[in-house]
Amino acid sequence: MSLVLRNLQRAVPLRRARLREKVQAVRRALGVQRFDLGVVCVDNRKIQQINRIYRDKNTPTDVLSFPFHENLKAGEIPQPDFPDDYNLGDIFLGVEYIFQHCQENEDYYDILTVTATHGLCHLLGFTHSTEAEWRKMYQKEKQALEELSGHTGTRLQPLSRGLF
Numbered sequence: 001m002s003l004v005l006r007n008l009q010r011a012v013p014l015r016r017a018r019l020r021e022k023v024q025a026v027r028r029a030l031g032v033q034r035f036d037l038g039v040v041c042v043d044n045r046k047i048q049q050i051n052r053i054y055r056d057k058n059t060p061t062d063v064l065s066f067p068f069h070e071n072l073k074a075g076e077i078p079q080p081d082f083p084d085d086y087n088l089g090d091i092f093l094g095v096e097y098i099f100q101h102c103q104e105n106e107d108y109y110d111i112l113t114v115t116a117t118h119g120l121c122h123l124l125g126f127t128h129s130t131e132a133e134w135r136k137m138y139q140k141e142k143q144a145l146e147e148l149s150g151h152t153g154t155r156l157q158p159l160s161r162g163l164f
Contacts, residue, residue, distance in 0.1 A: 001036045001086055003027070009043035011096040015109075022113040022148065026120060029147040030140075031077060037123075038090035039116060047094035062101070062159075063115045064092045065122035072125030074136045091119035110156055117144050118159035134163050 005020050019039075027033045042050075044060040052058045054066075068089040069078040080086050093115060102111050118141060126137035141158035149156055 001034050004036070004038045005041075006039070007041045007095075008046065009041055009095060011043040012099040012108075014041055014095060018109050019112055019116070022109065022152075023116050023120075025148050025151060026113065026117050026144050029144040030120060030124065032088060032120075032124070034086060035078070036087040037120070039093060039119075040090060041093045041095045043096040044094065044100075047092060047097060050092055060094055060097045062094050062098050063119040063122075064094075065119040066090045066092075067123045067125075069125075074124070074126045074133065075140060076125055088120070088123045091116060091123065093119070107154075110154055113148070114141075114145065114156050114159050117141055117148075117156075120144075128160050128163050134160060138163075 003020060003024060005016050005023070007014050007016055023039060024033070027037065047064065048058065048060040050064055051061050054064065066089050068087040072078065093112060095112065098111055098115055099108055102108050121137055121140050126140055128134040128137050138158050138160045141160055145156040145158060
């Protein structure tokens with residue numbers, strides 16, 4: 001199914017084709033390529049506004065995920081009854097925030113990919129509120145990124161690394 005990638009910001013340069021290719025590969029690695037997915041790239045002002053409205057946190061952040069299927073258990077692939085339900089949801093990437101927090105030796109697009117993978121795992125029911133939940137999410141992120149790394153030659157580490 002489709003991947004809709006929108007760039008609604010002008011704060012940092014973004015090559016959508018490069019990000020699209022990597023997100024598609026992560027979708028394949030997670031086995032969810034048949035589901036629609038929206039990825040929206042926004043600046044600090046917009047991600048802060050969304051974070052304030054939906055999480056009551058008045059600060060910019062790197063990623064916010066809004067699942068279409070809200071009650072999935074961690075790692076559960078949705079089993080839609082209707083064609084219109086083949087949708088995972090939307091990921092908002094705070095690309096300005098991500099760019100500002102990249103280290104000198106990090107590739108911006110690699111970090112965008114890692115962050116999108118984290119958001120995608122949230123759409124699949126993974127959370128990191130407890131250490132046990134974090135372990136499951138970390139393993140899923142690691143598995144997807146290792147598969148991607150096998151195709152690209154990069155060594156990407158999960159965003160959730162070191163949370164617990």
